[in-house]
Amino acid sequence: MKDAEVQKRFFDQLDDFGQLNQLFELLPGVSFFVKDRRGRFIALNRRGCEYCGVSSEEQAIGSTDLDFFPKQRAEEYRADDEAVMRSGEPLVNRIESAPESEGSPRLVMTSKIPLRNRRGVVIGIAGFSRQIEQLREQSADADAFSLVVNHLHLHYDEALTTSQLAEMAGLSVSQFERRFRHAFGSSPRQYLLRVRIENAARMLVETEQTISQIAHACGFFDHAHFSRSFRRIMNTSPSEHRQRHRGK
Known part of the structure; x- marks a missing residue:
């Protein structure tokens, strides 16, 4: 219990979640994202913005996958998001279509976790993905x-x-x-x-x-x-x- 209290006090002192988001800017080729229960983007790193075709995080906040990606791709991502939120279990290293055109053969490896509020209720998901070719090269x-x-x-x-x-x-x-x-x-x-x-x-x-x-x-x-x-x-x-x- 003591360790949990120390952890809680530390995170309560954080001024802005964006500080943690900066960590993902240091990982080449990694797309990091946070979405709420309605599938709206709440946070994105630079690579995530590139996938969405926007120049800044602010341009994507409040939008959904359907606003940026082909319908088939967006529906696949949303189905995975809902499965994670419904089960409360993470999705780990899922190989799926890259957020590109319908005919693109590129694949990405994606992991997602449910995000809970202080009452333990799932309020969204956080995740990251890396392109298969980049994994292969590294x-x-x-x-x-x-x-x-x-x-x-x-x-x-x-x-x-x-x-x-x-x-x-x-x-x-x-x-x-x-x-x-x-x-x-x-x-x-x-x-x-x-x-x-x-x-x-x-x-x-x-x-x-x-x-x-x-x-x-x-x-x-x-x-x-x-x-x-x-x-x-x-x-x-x-x-x-x-x-x-x-x-x-």
């Missing part, structure tokens, strides 16, 4: 993984195995899986699945191919597995996604 395993990740993005439609990817990186399967998870926060299979689903989501909107054709073109050989994976990652079915975003 990793000690950058050289080994650069070729592998590029291969995943170019050949996601093929029947890739972890052993093949490990061999490409010059590592044993166990070493490869451990180092990949350390660098990207997910297993190689999870990363590949996300890349496949992202490309499938794009094709559902941009092409006239059937859902089965798109599933096969993205490396899925079972329609049911594709539909389950798509819903788990995108929080909607392939047909609902196509209907919602077609023509936007």
